[in-house]
Amino acid sequence: MPAAPGNCPIVATPFTADGAVDHESLRNEIHTIADAGCEAATMFGIASEFFKLSDDERLTVAETVVDACGAAGIASVLSVTHGATRVAVEHAETYDALGADCVMVFPPRRRGTAEEVLDHVRRIGEAVSVPVMVQHTPRNVDVEPERFAALNREVPNVRYFKVELDPPGPYISDLDDETGDDVSILVGNWGFDVIDAYDRGAVGVMPIAIYPELYVAIDGAHRSGDRERAVDLHAALLAFLNEIRGVPHAKWVMRERGVIDSAYCRPPVGDQGDERTQARLEAAHERLRETVEEI
Template sequence: MTTTPATERPPVLDRGVIPPLCTPLTPDGEVDDASLRRLVDFLVDAGVSGLFVTGSTGEVAYLTDRQRLHTLRTVVDAAAGRVPVAAGIVDTATRRVADHARAARDGGADALVATAPFYVPTHPAEIRAHFRALRSATELPLLAYDIPSFTHTKLPPGLVAELADEGAIDGLKDSSGDIDALRSVLEAVTAPRFRVFTGSETIADVGLRLGAHGIVPGLGNVDPHGYVRLQAAAEAGDWAAAEREQARLRALFGLIKAGDPARMGPYSSAIGAFKEGLRLRGAIAHATTSTPMVPLDGAERAAVRDHLAAAGLIEKGTA
């Protein structure tokens, strides 16, 4: 296997807030181009450092391959070089992910984000082979995406460090919620250009204090300014300010529980709440989610509205 050493590849995603974009949909389930472009402007104007499309928050598992590529191309065009764009290439097996990687490269992505293979249990030896094969498929910067709640496989910190130091991966998006494992990665990786991003909305300040370079928060769609302030406070070493901002964002994050668990799963509730928040803020036209997710009803949308008003993002009574 031939790879370009990580020490020779400048990080495309260096640090800062990189929201995993929601994918706005029309009422009939197609990508809403106008809303997607408006969302890009909303986030870039807030000061984010990059955009991550077709991730978990972007409903990647629900989108067709056509919709994935269309979403990426639209975001790349709307971003117009103002910030780098990373593309999620999530799928079940290496060859499928490699195909997504090549399509994303051709679609204008600046970087790629891939999980371990999933559906069947995956051994660390298979994960190692997977990321090495992806490195061979394209030379775009590649971030490993650790989200065991979806893949049912935790990326071992030692394996992450091994892949980082040999140049097979260029960064990590850690959505595991395992702070000790995050610390272990930060301590173990020796490649100086390797970048680590926390995917946590609620303990982002802790990840940054441990040495993470940035944040990839789903809630950053709804309140990008808050996470940009948190990141700036952390970089200035003003941890009291960072903790205050994090406390406000933790309270806002309660909106993901707006959906009634008796009639929908937590993913439907969270994505529906993010999209309703974006609709209330005028960033997208519709809060449509992919089928078979259950949409929020009137009372649940009102709960989202109350969270946004309490966080100072909208006026009380906004419809």
Template sequence: MSKTSIWRGVIPAITTPFTGDGQVDHAFLAGHANCMIDAGCTGIVALGSLGETATLSFEEKLAILRTLVQALGDRAPVIPGIAALSTAEAVRLAREAKAIGCRGLMVLPPYVYSTDWREMSAHLRAVIETTDLPCMIYNNPIAYKTDFSPAQIAELAHAYPNVQAVKESSGDVRRFAALRSILGDRLELLVGMDDALVEGVAMGATGWIAGLVNAYPKESVKLFDLAREGGAEAAAELYAWFLPLLRLDTVPKFVQLIKLVQEKVGMGSERVRAPRLTLEGAERAEALKAIEHAIATLPEILTWPLTNPS
């Protein structure tokens, strides 16, 4: 499998839907995943932080992967986030993901424990070595308190041919240039923070692991296409409209916020799993103000063709 086969385009970090009694809503999940692909997305990342994976049991994780693989078939790859409290559990999840039919892995540092490169590297290597599936390293020091430098990522890329991509969520777009200077085009570069999409594409990113796409899939694909084909100027109008929502992806309650957007646009429910609670009070009112403004001001650019047919 070539690295370009699964790591390019808009790939939703899909949210995990819950029923009224707190169980995973598998029927909605299957339909929602297909809706994303219908809109032009190229794959699905499951079991990420937006998917509330830290609150899911191991069996729930496997059930979610089975649902997605069955729902999408050959339409698009399912790429689970591989994260756990222990290395042994992460390795087990990686093995099970391949057996279920997932076509790539997003490899994260362990939950809770963060330390030096010797230990974090050993964790990543254990996961990568247990499979021949294509792997994407996920660097998110803000959320996981572990920062994989470009040189450290390059070390893994040189050691393992199946390390094919990096999701960069440090918030520093200079990391893309640093990775390119060390590795050339050895790795696919993917934007991992919604409000850095246009900047990341300008620095060479070829993919976007997106959050607000769960509520606005067609708009997200359009924005990515405009940024790739025409640069910042072509994307400016749509980006300006989208940014107040995209910024919801980079704050501590991003799960509650993105799910609230989903509910308000008819793309899901705001139900979350404790310890998260749905938003209320002034916090909710402020979020709704931004959401309702976006709904009322959807730009005409979404009706324009990407390129002039003449």
């Protein structure tokens, strides 16, 4: 993993029209991410529908992701999502053995104390030979930035943090103040707050992989000092994201772009709106496509 990982999209798990995992589309999705200029691809985020995969499917998907990322010349990030520390450590060791470049940890959701969460991450960090990323979201037990900084000093390979608080900015500032160059901070939540996150010291973003080239363009503009251009591109992105209703809509976009063959999501899916909802999505997609073509 690069020190400043930049753009690390969350990979959606493609399914065939009858609900089987589509490994060919999965490989194509990863190559699309690489061709857009991203530094890594991340599997088993919420947008990956990991909770709808069997244990066997998770393993074969992980193998495909590591292999495809290697072939495409980008880093592979595999997320450990199990809430039991013992099992999470086993999964992390498996991903390390498969050749993942980084293991992301989704800590137990609102279970245990902050110290137990830190121990969960610590034990994973001590068990693997690769860098570890911590996903910090509102659904997790709250852990103060200074405690994550102390964990990094104790277990140095715990050196990436994905912040998904709402808003993420103040936490990013505090964590950056506590750690300096010792860790790299990324922002999630589809990149809604990516400009503020970059302003505060974040060095990357982890959105779902719908338009990776646009996130790369925003990142590039901001890094080059053209903040106004980054803000303008982000404004176009926000207008589009406001019409997205979760993973099913994101997969629709990816199918329309030819990235995956089917937009199928395993049920339950939830309310996706009506015909007017779809019409607004299609109109927003067309406007965004015009913006991307001009990049």
